[in-house]
Amino acid sequence: MQMKSLSATGIRDFLQCVLKVVFRYDREIVSMKNDHMKIGIAVHEALEQFTRRMLAKKSFPDASDYEFAIASFMNSATKVGLETLSFYSDGKKMVTEYIDKFDPSEEIIDVEYRFKLETPEGIPIVGAIDKVVKINEDTIAIIDYKTARTAMTNWQLRDDIQLSMYDLAASLIWPEYKNRILYLDYVRIDKQVSTYRTDEDRETFREFLVSMWIQFNKIEEEEVKGKINNLCGWCDYKIYCPTYETFINSDSISLTPLTEMKDSEFLNHWTSVNDKKSALESRQRELKMIASERSMQGADIADETRELYTTQAARTNYEIEEVVDLMPKEDLFAVLAVNKARLDRYVRDHPDLKAPLARIAKVNYNAPVFKIKKVDPVEEVDVGNPTTVKDESAA
Ligand code: SF4
Helix, strand or coil: CCCCCECHHHHHHHHHCHHHHHHHHHCCCCCCCCHHHHHHHHHHHHHHHHHHHHHHHCCCCCHHHHHHHHHHHHHHHHHHCCCCHHHHHHHHHHHHHHHHCCCCCCEEEEEEEEEEEECCCCCEEEEEEEEEEEEECCEEEEEEEECCCCCCCHHHHHHCHHHHHHHHHHHHHCCCCCEEEEEEEECCCCEEEEECCCHHHHHHHHHHHHHHHHHHHCCCHHHCCCCCCCCHHHCCCHHHCHHHHHHHHCCCCCCCCHHHCCHHHHHHHHHHHHHHHHHHHHHHHHHHHHHHHHHHCCCCCECCCCECCCCCCCCCCCCHHHHHHHCCHHHHHHHCCCCHHHHHHHHHHCHHHHHHHHHHCCCCCCCCCCEEEEECCCCCCCCCCCCCEEEEEEC
């Protein structure tokens, strides 16, 4: 397969499933975007347009800037076909809160900077950086907007391919800045996380790109098979994928005797069962979506002997103030419970309570959660050297 360049998305695809690379780059197949991707596209568009406008204005935003950015979001969201109505409110909130924080004194070097360049080893790389800001004479911030609900952990930030790609690209585009801070700006949850790459990290990443480039160019399109994995359910190309189709249509799940498995077989089976579980859960979500759509249209899903029907569980709530008014105070302890999340929020504003609460806190442990982690092989000669570990996947 003849590749024109490497992108972080392409590399992530390759590591996940080579068939996804073939779909993305080698066939005229349009990727299917879900509403989570669409809201991300629309928010990015609005923030880019807003920032460009403010770069020209060089002032604090006024009402017209909010209107402009929200209109930009709405237009982009409708253009990409965002269907979930509540996502429109979510998007408007993200854009508004972003504008609330806008600082006109920020020295923005560029927005939505699309790069296409060659590494010193001659590997063509492409990508787009959401925003580049000058921090001081030596340092720039490379900022990428995210609309996810949870932020990456420090471990994930250290290993993130997209951030390594940005770091390398920025080192080539803006060599006058010795330091690059890599930020992910989670606009939905108003959280910024950051990391950086050392010279050694960058060197290793460049070597990694050389190997990836060789692997990419060895791909024989006709021979590539899909690899069922825990992200198949979210794969843009799953409706075209024969491997996914076979997997979804297969009723047989081989249940080999677990107690007789060798450890490596057990670990393989563990990973495979988890991947299949994720793909099936995603399929179940799709089924529910269609069933709910049909139900809203008043259409039954039935055959000669069966019918899909819905039940709706009801949950009853009471306002605490009203309960407190009704019940004798001495009986309240028997029915009221402390909401830990709310108490934590309260303690944030009343830090003097932190220590006394810590003294009376009761910790209970849930059932253990098993995860697989990578373990570097232990060198036999160096008995005293501790084994190093790194998180790989949760099960
Ligand atoms: S659905 Fe899964 S197996 Fe098929 S291309 Fe996508 S990632 Fe690969």
